[in-house]
Amino acid sequence: MSKRLAQKMPQLSRPDLLRDKMLINGVWRGAASSFEVTDPATTAVIGTVPDATRADTQEAIEVAKEAFKSFRHKTARERSDLLRKWASLLRDHSQDLGRIVSLENGKPFAEAHGEVLACAQNFEWFSESAPHYTGDTIASQNPNVRLHTIKQPVGVCGIITPWNFPASMIARKVGAALAAGCTTVIKPASETPYSALAMAYLAAEAGVPDGVINVVTTHSNTKDVGHELCTSPLVSKITFTGSTPIGKLLMNQAASTVKKVSFELGGNAPFIIFEDADIDKAVQGAMASKFRGSGQTCICANRFFVHEKVHDEFVTKFAAAISNLKPGHGLDEGTTQGPVINSKSMAKVTEHVKDALANGGKLVVGGEPLSELGPNFFAPTLITNGNQNMKVFKEETFGPLAVVAKFSSDAEVVEHANSVEVGLAGYFFTKDLVRANLVAEALEVGMIGINTGLITEVALPFGGIKESGFGREGSRYGLDDYTVIKTVATSLA
Ligand SMILES: NC(=O)c1ccc[n+]([C@@H]2O[C@H](COP(=O)([O-])OP(=O)(O)OC[C@H]3O[C@@H](n4cnc5c(N)ncnc54)[C@H](O)[C@@H]3O)[C@@H](O)[C@H]2O)c1
Numbered sequence: 001m002s003k004r005l006a007q008k009m010p011q012l013s014r015p016d017l018l019r020d021k022m023l024i025n026g027v028w029r030g031a032a033s034s035f036e037v038t039d040p041a042t043t044a045v046i047g048t049v050p051d052a053t054r055a056d057t058q059e060a061i062e063v064a065k066e067a068f069k070s071f072r073h074k075t076a077r078e079r080s081d082l083l084r085k086w087a088s089l090l091r092d093h094s095q096d097l098g099r100i101v102s103l104e105n106g107k108p109f110a111e112a113h114g115e116v117l118a119c120a121q122n123f124e125w126f127s128e129s130a131p132h133y134t135g136d137t138i139a140s141q142n143p144n145v146r147l148h149t150i151k152q153p154v155g156v157c158g159i160i161t162p163w164n165f166p167a168s169m170i171a172r173k174v175g176a177a178l179a180a181g182c183t184t185v186i187k188p189a190s191e192t193p194y195s196a197l198a199m200a201y202l203a204a205e206a207g208v209p210d211g212v213i214n215v216v217t218t219h220s221n222t223k224d225v226g227h228e229l230c231t232s233p234l235v236s237k238i239t240f241t242g243s244t245p246i247g248k249l250l251m252n253q254a255a256s257t258v259k260k261v262s263f264e265l266g267g268n269a270p271f272i273i274f275e276d277a278d279i280d281k282a283v284q285g286a287m288a289s290k291f292r293g294s295g296q297t298c299i300c301a302n303r304f305f306v307h308e309k310v311h312d313e314f315v316t317k318f319a320a321a322i323s324n325l326k327p328g329h330g331l332d333e334g335t336t337q338g339p340v341i342n343s344k345s346m347a348k349v350t351e352h353v354k355d356a357l358a359n360g361g362k363l364v365v366g367g368e369p370l371s372e373l374g375p376n377f378f379a380p381t382l383i384t385n386g387n388q389n390m391k392v393f394k395e396e397t398f399g400p401l402a403v404v405a406k407f408s409s410d411a412e413v414v415e416h417a418n419s420v421e422v423g424l425a426g427y428f429f430t431k432d433l434v435r436a437n438l439v440a441e442a443l444e445v446g447m448i449g450i451n452t453g454l455i456t457e458v459a460l461p462f463g464g465i466k467e468s469g470f471g472r473e474g475s476r477y478g479l480d481d482y483t484v485i486k487t488v489a490t491s492l493a
């Protein structure tokens with residue numbers, strides 16, 4: 001273990017939560033080879049985990065299929081109790097889990113800890129939903145027929161998740177899956193497997209039966225493992241959160257066996273400030289929406305549109321707030337801004353900054369890597385004079401870059417906001433009730449924040465439209481994606 005690593009390795013009150021094996025059928029085991037996981041702030045190695053193969057994945061799928069035979073018959077109350085216990089263990093160990101999330105993802109500890117609590121809330125939500133999720137009695141058109149529906153678990157779910165929320169992207173899916181009575185094979189991102197493994201370890205402690213939750217970690221065999229999950233006839237559903245290009249690839253693969261699918265894909269959120277907005281509130285919202293996770297959340301504001309009458313006031317206050325951010329290691333006290341995940345992300349932020357400046361942008365704050373902090377730190381950056389020729393107005397940066405464009409009319413700004421292929425989240429600030437309704441209806445996105453930059457909570461139906469995907473996670477719709485409706489017609493004649 002490297003010295004650099006030892007400095008940042010968090011002290012855990014439960015060191016056994018840092019698992020270095022994968023979980024198949026209740027057994028913690030290795031694979032033929034393993035891969036290294038690194039701390040994005042330093043690139044020091046945290047440890048190694050198994051590099052699962054297609055054969056390992058087939059085994060995990062088979063045991064999940066076997067476990068489904070009995071798990072599907074657990075009563076809703078029994079599944080509810082399991083989720084409640086799991087949530088409670090997550091709360092008990094939230095400090096340790098937060099440290100693991102922060103270490104492997106890079107986000108500040110406070111954000112990582114918040115993510116763990118969000119996981120517990122997800123399990124609590126689905127624990128409450130399970131016993132209340134029932135079919136319907138339907139009035140038939142025929143007096144001699146009775147119709148009713150039953151909702152049944154879809155079966156084995158393949159779960160593929162990204163690194164930006166190493167814990168909560170899994171919780172949203174596995175919470176709903178277990179509430180419905182499904183079993184799962186989880187493939188976490190290779191950058192952040194430890195959070196997934198720790199959560200699965202606590203699931204076993206909560207009493208989740210062997211084979212219900214399986215975790216396969218992989219790096220060099222990602223394509224094979226993904227292909228197996230998406231094409232195996234034993235898997236009934238694929239749920240994926242990640243980029244739009246990989247989503248399209250997996251959707252194609254899943255079509256071969258007509259699986260039920262839900263896809264939470266990339267965004268490119270517009271953030272609009274109208275002339276009647278409360279500017280201080282808008283700055284607060286912009287900070288929360290743009291810089292959470294160092295700009296690496298799928299619902300991060302990516303394109304700022306500010307009315308010409310309030311542009312200068314907003315820019316001055318936004319620049320001051322950005323200058324107050326404190327970049328550093330996520331586990332260091334006082335850090336409010338971690339690194340980006342890797343060199344590929346650094347390259348993308350750098351490219352978007354250069355491109356914006358080459359297309360007439362004016363640098364206000366930041367603009368450069370913070371190499372003295374580590375290889376993956378980029379200064380929180382603000383650029384004005386934004387325009388539609390810039391790359392950042394066409395694709396998400398997924399990094400700490402905010403570019404502001406001026407606008408002068410509602411029609412113009414809505415047209416620009418809708419000019420991209422994706423539609424996940426959108427935000428706007430106004431005090432005008434009529435405008436608020438009309439703009440909310442006009443924006444082509446799945447989720448809208450009005451006078452707020454923070455929208456995520458478990459009660460909110462989370463998901464996108466257009467090329468941001470489909471399906472809704474959390475909320476009262478969250479179980480629909482993990483169940484099938486069976487209709488029963490009974491003849492009385
Ligand atoms: N809509 C949402 O809820 C949401 C949430 C988080 C992230 N995202 C999006 O995810 C992207 C960033 O995450 P990322 O870089 O990890 O995305 P990614 O698509 O590269 O990876 C996501 C997951 O897919 C896996 N993967 C990659 N290639 C694969 C393949 N060929 N077959 C099977 N699996 C494969 C990765 O290992 C990871 O587990 C951004 O575009 C972001 O907007 C969306």
Ligand SMILES: O=CCCC(=O)O
Nearest residue numbers: 164165297298299456
């Ligand atoms: O990155 C996507 C999820 C964002 C969130 O949970 O707020």
